[in-house]
Amino acid sequence: MPLGQFQCPECQAPLIGSPATGVLCERCGARVPIDDGILDFVHGPIGPVSEPEDYDALHHIDDVRSVARYRNLKRLAGEHWPSSLGSVLEVGCGTGLLTRALIAEGEATDLVVTDIFRPMLRATREHLEHAGLLSAIPLTFATHGGTEPVFRDGAFATCVGGSVLHHMPDVRRFLSNMFRWLKPGGRAFFTEPNLRYHRALGQTLADILALLHNEDPTYSDGKQALLNLVSQWRRGILHQGDLAFLTTLEDKHMFASDAFEAMGQELGFAKAYAIPTSYQPTGVGFVGALCSQLNVGEAVRSSVLGLLPAFTDRYLSLLSPRDQTDSFLFWLEKGTGPVMRHFRGPPAPDAEPPADLPEAFRTGGLPPRWWLELTATHTPEGISLRLNGWCLVNTDVKWIRVTLGGVTRQAPVWLPRPDVQGTINTESVYASWNALCCGVNETLSFDDGPLDLTIEAVLAGGFVLPIPAPPGLQLNEPVVVTQ
Numbered sequence: 001m002p003l004g005q006f007q008c009p010e011c012q013a014p015l016i017g018s019p020a021t022g023v024l025c026e027r028c029g030a031r032v033p034i035d036d037g038i039l040d041f042v043h044g045p046i047g048p049v050s051e052p053e054d055y056d057a058l059h060h061i062d063d064v065r066s067v068a069r070y071r072n073l074k075r076l077a078g079e080h081w082p083s084s085l086g087s088v089l090e091v092g093c094g095t096g097l098l099t100r101a102l103i104a105e106g107e108a109t110d111l112v113v114t115d116i117f118r119p120m121l122r123a124t125r126e127h128l129e130h131a132g133l134l135s136a137i138p139l140t141f142a143t144h145g146g147t148e149p150v151f152r153d154g155a156f157a158t159c160v161g162g163s164v165l166h167h168m169p170d171v172r173r174f175l176s177n178m179f180r181w182l183k184p185g186g187r188a189f190f191t192e193p194n195l196r197y198h199r200a201l202g203q204t205l206a207d208i209l210a211l212l213h214n215e216d217p218t219y220s221d222g223k224q225a226l227l228n229l230v231s232q233w234r235r236g237i238l239h240q241g242d243l244a245f246l247t248t249l250e251d252k253h254m255f256a257s258d259a260f261e262a263m264g265q266e267l268g269f270a271k272a273y274a275i276p277t278s279y280q281p282t283g284v285g286f287v288g289a290l291c292s293q294l295n296v297g298e299a300v301r302s303s304v305l306g307l308l309p310a311f312t313d314r315y316l317s318l319l320s321p322r323d324q325t326d327s328f329l330f331w332l333e334k335g336t337g338p339v340m341r342h343f344r345g346p347p348a349p350d351a352e353p354p355a356d357l358p359e360a361f362r363t364g365g366l367p368p369r370w371w372l373e374l375t376a377t378h379t380p381e382g383i384s385l386r387l388n389g390w391c392l393v394n395t396d397v398k399w400i401r402v403t404l405g406g407v408t409r410q411a412p413v414w415l416p417r418p419d420v421q422g423t424i425n426t427e428s429v430y431a432s433w434n435a436l437c438c439g440v441n442e443t444l445s446f447d448d449g450p451l452d453l454t455i456e457a458v459l460a461g462g463f464v465l466p467i468p469a470p471p472g473l474q475l476n477e478p479v480v481v482t483q
């Protein structure tokens, strides 16, 4: 196992030894923990993870798909694809969908396979062993979370990851590290979700689900599964840029093509391209695949797919052709020499709208509605406040913000509430995307103290809408505020 691409995470000196005898720093003597042949730079599990077997079944990983996916990346990259990938760093291997083809297609000279989770690396290694690929090229397995300083500058010619950036808390920091790990002339590529498409398609699906719900409000697993998905997309999209909140989600980021390209150039890459992976102007193909993944029954599936083309004009057709894809292949290249460059990023977003803007303008022209129940209880840790209900505004609502005894906590507004659509919005005057996903259900923790109360709704544009509430709470006495 070659260690030349690694360095000591403590002092950046070279590492010596081998997984069999132990790996340590030649300068400071720090030992790298090794677990079953896997270098462990990430200590302890971080965040949620599916079992590797479930992951395989869920994502239909097999050898045929592995090669097909690899060749598709090559086709999308076109003239950018190099004659050899050279030394490759794979980030977030999962169960090895891409790893297998990276070795089998013979374009990598050696490969460092990483994932933040050890079980994924073990599963990948097992699959490679079954496929007889474990000794085809020099291979190293290591846990890595994207930011640990364990790779030497210029160690790799290629850095690759399939659907991995959107799981990382700080993408910009990862890419700036990766810039250093790449040799001059090296390249990196990743397949990642398209923010604008998910927003447009999420709104389209919400309109279709609202229509189906208004026609027949009976519960169905299929409708619920699609609605859960739309709620998750909406929550992620409304909170883009809020790293503290996104860290709590498994799927953290979606990317706008031009913003990603600008970030690549700001970080010093000579080339940064967002290449569409497909062209899906109606969404039928993508939604069909999602229905299969989510086991949506035939009745719901055919209604939704049948309605999609008729709804295209509402949101999807407003996207540029390049944005009519669910994901991008992001392609980054490091220049080969010193380059004089002057890069100016995109203009800053508009300043806040004027403070004297009428409230109706900020709340989408329709009266805001809500039903919120608050129950404070005493626990050994302090005050526990259960907040449950919904808040519907004809614009995007991000948070319900509760201030108790001078301390502020907030709860995301995002949960599916088809019942609100069915009672408040039968005429679909409020945007379905907001009516269907207006639920809130959180337990907020406060220190012991006075129970004087303020409640507000925080809208996506930054406007804060006061929610009239009694001046204080009593322990164990639920309070309902509604309008």
Ligand SMILES: [Zn+2]
Residues within 6 Å of the ligand: 008, 009, 010, 011, 012, 013, 025, 026, 027, 028, 029, 030
């Ligand atoms: Zn050291």
